[in-house]
Structure formats: C-alpha cells, structure tokens
Amino acid sequence: MSPVVIARDLRRVFAGPDGAAVTAVDGVSFQLGAGECLGLVGASGSGKSTVAALVMGFDRPTAGSVQVHGREVRCDRGSAARWHYRHIQMVFQQPQASFDPRRTLGRGIAESLMNAGVAAPAARERAEELLTRCGLPAAFADRYPHQVSGGQCQRAAIARALASEPSVLVCDEATSALDMTAQSQVMELLADIRGQRQLALLFISHDMALVQQMCDRVLVMSDGRIVEEGPTAHVIGNPQHPYTQSLIDAVL
Numbered sequence: 001m002s003p004v005v006i007a008r009d010l011r012r013v014f015a016g017p018d019g020a021a022v023t024a025v026d027g028v029s030f031q032l033g034a035g036e037c038l039g040l041v042g043a044s045g046s047g048k049s050t051v052a053a054l055v056m057g058f059d060r061p062t063a064g065s066v067q068v069h070g071r072e073v074r075c076d077r078g079s080a081a082r083w084h085y086r087h088i089q090m091v092f093q094q095p096q097a098s099f100d101p102r103r104t105l106g107r108g109i110a111e112s113l114m115n116a117g118v119a120a121p122a123a124r125e126r127a128e129e130l131l132t133r134c135g136l137p138a139a140f141a142d143r144y145p146h147q148v149s150g151g152q153c154q155r156a157a158i159a160r161a162l163a164s165e166p167s168v169l170v171c172d173e174a175t176s177a178l179d180m181t182a183q184s185q186v187m188e189l190l191a192d193i194r195g196q197r198q199l200a201l202l203f204i205s206h207d208m209a210l211v212q213q214m215c216d217r218v219l220v221m222s223d224g225r226i227v228e229e230g231p232t233a234h235v236i237g238n239p240q241h242p243y244t245q246s247l248i249d250a251v252l
C-alpha cells in the first residue's frame with residue numbers, strides 16, 4: 001500500500017506571547033496509506049492541531065516536509081492549492097463555525113464545487129446528493145447552520161468535505177463538540193465513507209476510546225513529539241510510555 005501522505009521530520013516553532021520560542025511540533029514523521037485510519041492522540045497543547053495545519057497546508061513547517069500523493073504541500077494559493085484541496089479535506093471540531101452563517105448548507109457545499117468549475121445547477125444537485133449520502137434529507141440544503149443540530153451540521157460539514165472526492169480526510173476532534181448520540185452517528189458515517197471510498201483518515205482526538213473504535217494505527221504525541229506509535233490494539237494493550245498509559249487510564 002503506497003502512502004498517500006508522508007510527513008518527514010516536521011518541526012514548527014512559534015514566537016510565544018512573551019517573545020520566547022514555542023516548539024509546537026518537533027521531529028514528527030509518519031505515513032498514511034490509502035484507506036487507512038491513523039489516530040493522532042495527545043493532551044491539549046501536545047501539537048496535534050499544528051500537525052493538521054501543516055498537513056493541510058494552512059501553515060508552513062519551520063523544518064521538514066509533507067507530501068500528499070508525492071507532491072510537496074506548500075502553503076500557497078492558485079493551481080497547486082486547488083490540486084491539493086481536491087485530494088485532502090478537513091472536518092473541524094465546531095461544525096457551525098465552519099459554515100458561513102449567512103449561507104444555507106446547500107450553498108456552502110455547492111460553492112466548493114463551483115470553485116472547482118462545476119456549474120451552479122449541477123452543484124446544487126450534487127450538494128443534495130452529498131447531504132443524502134451523509135444521512136440528511138436533501139431539503140436540508142435550504143437550511144442555515146443555526147437551523148440544524150450540531151450533529152446534523154457536522155454531517156453537512158462532512159458532505160462538504162467529500163464534495164471534491166478527496167482521498168484523505170483530516171478530522172480534528174470532529175466529534176468532541178457533539179453529544180453521545182450525535183457522536184456515535186458521525187463516527188458511523190466516517191467509518192462507512194472510509195469503507196466505501198478507500199478514504200484515508202487522519203483522526204485527531206484526545207479520546208483513546210474513540211481512537212480504539214476507529215483507528216488501525218495510532219501515534220501518541222506529547223510536548224510536540226511522537227512518544228509512541230503502532231497498531232492501535234498493540235499500543236492500547238501494551239503501552240510503553242507512561243504518558244500513553246495515562247491517556248488509556250483516563251478513558252478506558
């Protein structure tokens with residue numbers, strides 16, 4: 001299985017509020033294969049979202065590189081960015097905040113298709129299909145983000161992320177703002193999509209129980225570094241690092 005994402009020796013240093021350097025990510029390397037679900041776990045501030053931003057090309061690494069389908073991710077605009085976002089999409093923690101409150105969900109989804117050159121009527125039709133595929137009635141295309149529940153809005157966000165038929169989906173705490181029922185429905189949806197489309201998932205979470213349910217392999221981050229990695233069952237069954245043990249104790 002050839003990797004769709006290769007991260008090599010990523011490092012990201014920020015200037016902190018007092019001017020001191022903050023090393024958010026330090027020497028992080030991993031590969032993600034087609035159809036694989038890779039968990040990225042760690043406590044708040046361990047560097048997970050920074051890794052996501054580097055993989056998505058929202059931010060530039062201080063050192064190291066990310067490749068998606070063999071092309072180096074550069075934090076830029078234009079045709080390289082269009083190519084990149086056809087292949088990789090992201091689902092965020094707060095679904096309502098990820099949609100423009102003045103636009104309907106259907107318009108939000110259709111817009112990402114229109115940006116890729118699809119004509120408006122076809123984009124609208126496709127938006128309805130995508131909503132249906134994500135378990136929502138097509139009529140939800142006419143609703144605004146505040147007119148749906150958090151779980152429904154997250155399904156719409158997943159529908160939008162799937163519009164370009166990406167091969168990689170980065171989910172950053174995609175279920176942690178949802179209640180238990182909505183959380184399990186969204187997890188089920190992600191698992192279904194992954195099975196249907198050989199979608200690779202980078203599944204970021206602080207919740208080891210969700211990672212156990214969802215991921216083939218897991219990377220454990222602490223203070224910007226990967227402190228443990230391996231097949232999920234193996235890491236959970238035989239944690240080598242005290243930090244991993246504490247994550248497991250907290251939730252399992």
Ligand SMILES: Nc1ncnc2c1ncn2[C@@H]1O[C@H](COP(=O)(O)OP(=O)(O)OP(=O)(O)O)[C@@H](O)[C@H]1O
Nearest residue numbers: 014015016022024043044045046047048049050051
């Ligand atoms: N733009 C920034 N400027 C300065 N420091 C930053 C910036 N972004 C992140 N950091 C710092 O980098 C470290 C890693 O942050 P990051 O958001 O990646 O962690 P995280 O594991 O995703 O946390 P959480 O689970 O709370 O989202 C933290 O110490 C954070 O304060």
